Structure formats: structure tokens, C-alpha cells
Amino acid sequence: MVNEIDSVLECGSGLSTVFLEVMKRETLLSKSLTLEHSVQWWTHVKSVLAKHQLGDESIALCPLAGNWFDLNPLKPQHKGFYDLILIDSPPSRTSPEGRYPALAKLKDFIRSGTWIILDDFNREHEQNIVQSWLREYPIALIEKVSIDTGLAVMRWI
Numbered sequence: 001m002v003n004e005i006d007s008v009l010e011c012g013s014g015l016s017t018v019f020l021e022v023m024k025r026e027t028l029l030s031k032s033l034t035l036e037h038s039v040q041w042w043t044h045v046k047s048v049l050a051k052h053q054l055g056d057e058s059i060a061l062c063p064l065a066g067n068w069f070d071l072n073p074l075k076p077q078h079k080g081f082y083d084l085i086l087i088d089s090p091p092s093r094t095s096p097e098g099r100y101p102a103l104a105k106l107k108d109f110i111r112s113g114t115w116i117i118l119d120d121f122n123r124e125h126e127q128n129i130v131q132s133w134l135r136e137y138p139i140a141l142i143e144k145v146s147i148d149t150g151l152a153v154m155r156w157i
């Protein structure tokens, strides 16, 4: 899987965003996009990137519009397909099944073969979301990882 991934879209910024920028600097990745809804957290993560002289053009401030990120702030260079979508936000406190809209809202970024990883799969709400997705979309559940908060690894067929 690792060798197949050249572009990553993540929902929710943090240490993972720093890691993605380092991967791009080391030419292990060509493209990334991070959606962040919180202006305070977005400002903080950008300051960490700046401190380490890493790029910050790929972290987009996308406030929540209802349950999902407003994608209007995205720039033309953010558009296109991604090889891997990491869903680690919106946080559960904003809405327990708030990550359910992810596949519908991100359809323009997904194509056949795109990997989709949902974090926090040890939670019942995330398990319900995956059950719904498996019924509604052409995706396969490839692996369930139970360590830490759990991950569901899926692939668009």
C-alpha cells in the first residue's frame, strides 16, 4: 500500500500534518491536503509548520457548515483525486456520527483504488458509519486495526 500512495487528503490536522509535509519535503509524497475547521487549531498547526520551515499551503481552513467542512475555501491546486483519504475529524463532540457524510462530500476527490482510512474505529459510532458505507458505496473493508483508538482500512472498488 505505501508504495501506491503519492497523494493524501486528511480531515483534521495535527502531528499527521507535520508528518505529511516532511514526507513531501523528502519527496516521498507529491501532494497533500488537510481540512481543518478550527481557526485556533489551524493557526497553531501552521505555526508549528513554520517553526520547522515546512510548507503550509496544503492546510485549508474549512469551517464546519452543519456537520461537514465547508469546501468553498479550497483553491484550484487542492482539487483532484487523492490516493489516500484519512478521516480523523470532525471530532465526535461536534456530532457523534459527524464523519458519516465524508464519502458523499469528498466524492470529487475519490476514484477507483482510493484508500480510505477512518480513525477511532474502536468507537461504536464509527463502526456504524462503516456499516452504512459498506451498504451504500462500492467500497471494501480491507482491514480492521484495533490498536490505540482503532482504524478501519477501506478501498473504493
Ligand SMILES: C[S@@+](CC[C@H](N)C(=O)[O-])C[C@H]1O[C@@H](n2cnc3c(N)ncnc32)[C@H](O)[C@@H]1O
Residues within 6 Å of the ligand: 010, 011, 012, 013, 014, 015, 016, 017, 036, 037, 038, 041, 088, 089, 090, 091
Ligand atoms: C484527532 S484531531 C486530528 C489529529 C491529526 N489527524 C493527527 O493525527 O495528528 C481532530 C481535530 O481535533 C481538534 N483538536 C485536536 N487537538 C486539539 C487541541 N489540543 N486543541 C484544540 N483542538 C484540537 C482539531 O480541530 C483537529 O482537527
